[in-house]
Amino acid sequence: MEIDDKIIYLICFFEELFMKYGMDATLAIYLNLLINLVILSMVVIAVNYLVQNFVIEGFKIFTNRTKSTFDDFLIQSNFPKYVGRIPPLYIVYKLIPLIFAEFPLALKIYDKLFTFYVIILVIWIFRSFLRTTRNYLKTREEFNDKPLESFSQIIMIFIWVIGLMFVFAELTGESVGSFLISLGAASAVILLIFKDTILGLVASIQVSVNDIVRIGDWITFEKFGADGTVTEINLATVRVQNWDNTYTTIPTYSLIADSFQNWRGMQESPGRRIRRSIYIKQNSVKFLNYDEIDQLKKISLISPYLENRQTEIDKFNKNNNVDKTLLINGRNQTNLGIFRKYADAYLHEHSAIHKEMYIIVRHQAPTEHGIPLEILCFSRDKRWENFEYISADIFDHLIASIPYFGLQLFEAPSGDDIRNYLSQKTNN
Known part of the structure; x- marks a missing residue:
């Protein structure tokens, strides 16, 4: 006797036994069905217990002995648990058609439910494996800045769509191709209902492909x-x-x-940009005479520059017979120009400034607030708090240096300034 014949014999055993002792045939069939379902349930529970307690526990012991963490994440995402449902499911798949052989309507309902469960189980297994992969990649340094969450969600959407297509095909008796044709006809409604999800899907792909934003940015x-x-x-x-x-x-x-x-x-980049302006009062800018230049030569940072520059200017004025009884004639140095050179020299000497990147001190167009003297350079230290300390240190020094050059900072008059001015005017 073949195996299938033996199984059929066992399934019909109680039915034949009851009928042998004179029980009504219909009642014998239903009692036989009930007994078979109880036995099948016990077998499935027993197999499931063995799988869960021996196979899965054995897998856990195996993972504890391996160096890779991937299998550890498999356990965390319940991957062995879902895979462990396949053996009892296979037993149900083999025996249920034989048990319900005399109940075609019930067998048809069972086929539908079994197919739905298989589709859901496959999706769970894929989802578990996908979560495992995502969590494992998060532990790898080269994937720290990648949007793994977005990738996994996109893949899961496609898996669910495929699963729902098979569910639809099973419910309607149509093929997956027919479902896709129906989906195309209803695309306008679907786009309206799932507009935000579709926009998010498209955006996630573009953000990832074009590397617009990374985690940690x-x-x-x-x-x-x-x-x-x-x-x-x-x-x-x-x-x-x-x-x-x-x-x-x-x-x-x-x-x-x-x-x-x-x-x-x-x-x-190697440095973080510092870009800020100091506003100079326009009426404080002037030409400098020899005495004032000699006084500024005491500033060590610009002393060599002033020596060379003044020698060059004197030579030019002498060769061109410039009348220097009036200071404006010929070439001259201004306090703003010298201060600009001082600021440039100070930045080049500052240890926190990156010397291989731009260092620029420049004039901008005059405004109602004065002449903007813009400082543009790059800090070596890019950390926010240290960057702010460096910026503050530079401008503390430059602002305090301005009076040494006979310059004045622009500052809008306050209420006290106006009251003092009116008081002095009244007293006078």
């Missing part, structure tokens, strides 16, 4: 009040931890639809 997004480090990128949102330790959530689509500032270039 410092971004500034004024529209959403975000100014801090990107901590998470997923399908729908980007999470930013601001410098005050608050969190801002930005729709992923906004990263490609709106303008924002990513400071990654600064972080990857």
Whole structure:
């Protein structure tokens, strides 16, 4: 007797036994069905118990002895648990059609339910493996700045779509191709319902492919009040931890639809830019005579420059017979020009300034607030707090140096200034 014949004999054993003792055939069939289902349930429970307690526990022992952490993440995501459901499911797949052989309607319902469960189980297994891969890659340094959450969500969406297509095909009796044709016909409605999800999907792909934002990037997004480090990128949102330790959530689509500032270039460059202006009163700018220049030669940073520059200017004026009884004639040095040279020399001597990057001290167009003297250079230390200390140190020194050159800073008059002026005018 073949194996299948033996199984059929065992399944029909109680039915034949009951009928042998004179039981009604219909009742014998139903009692036989009930007994077979109870036995099958016990077998499935027993097999499931063995798989869960021996196979899975054995897998855990194996993973504890391996150096790789990938298998540890497999256990955390319940991958062995889901795979362990396959053996009892196989037993059900083999025996249920034989048990329900005399119940075609019930067998048809069983086929549908079994197919649905298999589809869901396959999706769970894929999801578990995907989570394992994502969590494992997060431990690898080369993937620290990659939007792994977004990648995994995109893949899961495709897996669920494929699974739902098979469920639809099973429910309707149509092929997957027919489902895709129906999906195309309803695409307008689907686009309307899932607009945000689709936009997020497209944005996630563009953000990842074009490397617009990485985890760990410092971004500034004024529209959403975000100014801090990107901590998470997923399908729908980007999470930013601001410098005050608050969190801002930005729709992923906004990263490609709106303008924002990513400071990654600064972080990857050798230095961080310092760019700030000092406003000089225009009426404090003047030509310098010899006595004033001699006084400024005591400043060690610009003493060599003044010596060489004044020699060059005197030679030019002498060769061209310039009348120097009037200071404006010929070539001259101004206090603003010398201060500009002093600021440049100071930056070149400053130990915190990167000498191989731009160091520029320049005039900008005069404004109602005076003459902007812009300082542009790069700090070696890019850390925010140290950068601010360096910037403050530079401008503390330059602002304090201005009076030595006979210059004045512009400052809008305050209420006290106006009251003092009116008081002096009244007294006079």
